[in-house]
Amino acid sequence: MSTFIEKQTVISGAxxxxxxxxxxxxxxxxxxxxxxxxIADAGLTTKDIDGVATYPGPMSIPPGFxxxxxxxxxxxxxxxxxxxxxxxEAPGQLGSVxxxxxAVAAGLATHVLCFRxxxxxxxxxxxxxxxxxxxxxxxxxxxxxxxxxxTLPFAAPSAAPWIALMAQRHFHEFGTTREQLGQIPLNARKxxxxxxxxxxxxxxxxxxxxNVRMVSTPLSLYDCDVPCDGATAVIVSHVDTVADxxxxxxxxxxxxxALRGRPSWDQFDDLTTMANRDASAQLxxxxxxxxxxxxxxxMYDGFSFIALTWxxxxxxxxxGEAGPFLEGGTNIARDSGVLPLNTHGGQLxxxxxxxxxxxxxxxxxxxxxxxxxxxxxxxEVGVACAGGGPLAGxxxxxxxx
Amino acid sequence: MADSxxxxxxxxxxxxxxxxxLNREFWTAGTRGELRFLRCNACGYYNHPPTAVCPVCxxxxxxxxxxxxxxxxxTYTINHQAWMPGPxxxxxIGIVDIPEQADLRLTTNIVNCAHDDLVIGMxxxxxxxxxxDGEDVIAxxxxxxxxxxx
Ligand SMILES: [Zn+2]
Numbered sequence: 001m002s003t004f005i006e007k008q009t010v011i012s013g014a015x016x017x018x019x020x021x022x023x024x025x026x027x028x029x030x031x032x033x034x035x036x037x038x039i040a041d042a043g044l045t046t047k048d049i050d051g052v053a054t055y056p057g058p059m060s061i062p063p064g065f066x067x068x069x070x071x072x073x074x075x076x077x078x079x080x081x082x083x084x085x086x087x088x089e090a091p092g093q094l095g096s097v098x099x100x101x102x103a104v105a106a107g108l109a110t111h112v113l114c115f116r117x118x119x120x121x122x123x124x125x126x127x128x129x130x131x132x133x134x135x136x137x138x139x140x141x142x143x144x145x146x147x148x149x150x151t152l153p154f155a156a157p158s159a160a161p162w163i164a165l166m167a168q169r170h171f172h173e174f175g176t177t178r179e180q181l182g183q184i185p186l187n188a189r190k191x192x193x194x195x196x197x198x199x200x201x202x203x204x205x206x207x208x209x210x211n212v213r214m215v216s217t218p219l220s221l222y223d224c225d226v227p228c229d230g231a232t233a234v235i236v237s238h239v240d241t242v243a244d245x246x247x248x249x250x251x252x253x254x255x256x257x258a259l260r261g262r263p264s265w266d267q268f269d270d271l272t273t274m275a276n277r278d279a280s281a282q283l284x285x286x287x288x289x290x291x292x293x294x295x296x297x298x299m300y301d302g303f304s305f306i307a308l309t310w311x312x313x314x315x316x317x318x319x320g321e322a323g324p325f326l327e328g329g330t331n332i333a334r335d336s337g338v339l340p341l342n343t344h345g346g347q348l349x350x351x352x353x354x355x356x357x358x359x360x361x362x363x364x365x366x367x368x369x370x371x372x373x374x375x376x377x378x379x380e381v382g383v384a385c386a387g388g389g390p391l392a393g394x395x396x397x398x399x400x401x
Numbered sequence: 402m403a404d405s406x407x408x409x410x411x412x413x414x415x416x417x418x419x420x421x422x423l424n425r426e427f428w429t430a431g432t433r434g435e436l437r438f439l440r441c442n443a444c445g446y447y448n449h450p451p452t453a454v455c456p457v458c459x460x461x462x463x464x465x466x467x468x469x470x471x472x473x474x475x476t477y478t479i480n481h482q483a484w485m486p487g488p489x490x491x492x493x494i495g496i497v498d499i500p501e502q503a504d505l506r507l508t509t510n511i512v513n514c515a516h517d518d519l520v521i522g523m524x525x526x527x528x529x530x531x532x533x534d535g536e537d538v539i540a541x542x543x544x545x546x547x548x549x550x551x
Contacts, residue, residue, distance in 0.1 A: 143419035150450060152416040153541050154510045155480070155487030156494045164478035165496055165508075172476065172521045216494070217479040266496050266508045267449075271476060 004286045005105035006098070010249035011397065012111070012237040013042025014363045019197045019230035019351050022121040027067030027229075031117040032076055034231035042235045043246025044111055046077045049235075051109025055096040055116055055355065056088035064123025067231055073115065083108035091257035091279060092300070092387025093355025094395060098255045100236040112236040116356035120227035147264065160224060160303065162265040163388065164216035167305040170272040171218060176308075176323035178218050182209040183329035184304040184341070185222045185348045191334060192345025194373035199226050199351040223304040228351030232360045239401075250366050253381075254396040256283030263390040272320065274306070275392035276313035276385065283394050284315065291315040294396075295379035296365055297339050298358035301346040306388035311341075314383060314394070340375045355386030359395065366399050408538075409531045414486040417532055417539050423451040426465035431529035431540025438505065440466035447502045470527040472497035472544055477511055477519050491516075497525055497544050513545035 015037025017030040039049060058069035070086040073079070083103040090096055093116055100112035144152035151157060170176050186209060192198035204222065212221045242249045256279035261268045268274065284290070291314060299314075301307040308322045311332075316339050317325035325331055332341035344350045344361040351357070362382040365375050385394040418428050423439065427449075430437040439451035443460035447468075454461055477495040492510060499505040511519065512528065526547035529540040 142416060144416050145419040145421075149418045149424070151508055153418055154494055154508055155413075155415070155485060155492060156508060157416075157484050158482070160482065161478050161480050161494045164480075165476045165494065168478055169476035169521070214479070214481040214491075216482060219478075266506055267504070269504065271496070 004254065006101045006252045006255045006286070007401070008105040008239050009101040009252045010237050010239050010242060011234050011252065011363050012241070012245045012249055013038045013040070013044065013235040013247065014360050015039070015041050015233045016197065016360060017231040019199070019228055019353070020121065021199050021226070021228055021351075022125075023119070023229040024122050025229065027117055027119045028072055028076060030119065030229065030231045031068040031073060031115060034117070034233040035073060035077065035113055035115055038233035038235050039113065041247065042111070042237065043244070044235065046079060048111050049077070049079050049113045050081055051083040051100060051103055051112030052079060052081060053084065053096040053100040053103070053112055053114045054086040055090055055093045057086035059088070062120070064118060064120035064227070064229070067117030067119050068115070073113070079113075081109070083112070090393070091259065092391040092393035094359055094384060094386040094393040095257060097234065097236060097359060097395065098257055098393055101252050101255060104236055104238050110238050110241060113233060114236060115231060115233040116354055117231035118352065118354055119229040120352065121229045124227055150266070159265070159388070160219060161216040163303040163305050164219045165266070166271045166274070167218050170305070170308070170320070173272055174320035174323060178210065179206065180323040180326045181218070181223070181304055181308060182206060183326040183332065184301060184307050185209060187329055187332050188301065188342050188346040188348040188350070191343050191373060192349035195344045195350055198345040198349055199228055200349045219303060219305065222348070225302045225347035225352040226349070228353065230351060230353055232353050232356035234356070234359055234363065247367060248399065250363055251398045251401045252395055253289060253398045254283045254286035256280055256392070256394040258282040259390060259392070261390070265389045268390065273313060274309050274388060275390045276310050276387065276394070279392035279394055280313040280315065283396055287396055289381065289396065289398070293381050294339065294383055295377070296343060296362065296375050296382045297341050298343070298362045298382065298384045299341060300355060300358060300386045300388060301342060301348050302352065302388055304348060307342065307346070310385045314385065334373065334375055343370065343373055343375055358386055359384040362397055366397060407531070408533045412530065412532060413488040415532060415541060416485070417534050417537070420537060420539070423453065427451065428539050429537075430465065430467070431527070431542055432531060432538050434529065435467045436470045436527045436542055437465040437467050439463050447499075447505050449505060468499060468501045471547060472499055472507070472525040472527070474511070474519070474521055474523045474525055475506060476521055479516055493519065495544060507542065510543045511545070512543045518546070
């Protein structure tokens, strides 16, 4: 298994800016806060950084979706780069980090700064997500094209109904229930209470979950993540540099990036799973470890149902078995001893940092830096998984090689 | 084209598709009561969303082909969120399976069906909502329960 080149890379540092529902701060400033924190965390300086990767690169729409691109950061920190890459066409948000691993293993760079920056909270202001929808101005002249051609004419402009359609199909085929799915947001809220940077920390009960307003059945408000402002950064370094680093390295044991089904939210071959099915299978084909070796899982929960499909895809339960696996919530609880899930509160309660929050939290836990939310027992193996629908990228991380 | 039918009465606001040479028949054939997909003349594959090259045999000999208009409900969601101007809330978004080909699906709205009567797998049939916008008359394919097929 030593031939898989991601094993030549480590996560050497991680950092995060302030995070808030609406900070009204300069998004590049937030980005640089996270980047400089990650560089310092690794014991490096900006002179050491010779690569930059980001997702999705500069974008002005939807509002607040991207706080900075590669060249913004390169110029702001006067970096000299051997390799760089930013873009939205990638295996999920963490595809950018996986790209960095490949670049480091290929010798194009030694220390790659990877970041994701959002300010959707401020950008949406008080108008909420509906303000970001195409055609929300209500004019008659806008015409839909691309994938939106097949959803906008049916008043389905958001991933909420797209994911709801998948969830309903899963409920139908496997008998999954809202009470089972609801364990994901309940667990997230419980963990968020121990995370000083989390957005929502008030206790949530199953009654709260079942009685909150519906968005798109079977998904309610609490099945949807919360837009926020904030930036996250990690440093991917070559394993040969670990002696120069400030902290014990977190090894990249395996990655998964596959997309084998149609790249579509409604034409994918099996709507009870997602591209994460194939990315996960690929990941397990690149390591001798198995799901039983994993001590904690940080899994994309832009909608609760996406995390449910990641649990199945990564093999923590069988396809269609996530409902019983989630029943009662004990399997995913911090102190479960089975599979602590989204130990920072996920995007559902800690904020929509869009993929990178999961990698940051996996590293935090593997470094033993979780403070009050630290998983007991010195976890050694974790997974960070990001993306939903046709987007999926996953990293298997270990403290030892 | 024959005389276009009058736009459907009491239309909800809809964002209409940008018409192209590839998609025009899909979005306008409903004005004649037909549901049409681009189909490969070489291998028979229905190619949706339409592209110029058949994804199966790579032939460029594709032409619109009319299907029965029947479908089965693959999944649905009752949408309560006002994302945009549109049908009266709550409205039903569905994905239907088109029986002419195993992987042929459409996202659509399910209409003329009480929410309590929605059942995955139920037989559906197409019905069109006609919108006029400038030069274009566009027929949005919606689906309703097919009570004739029982
Ligand atoms: Zn063909």
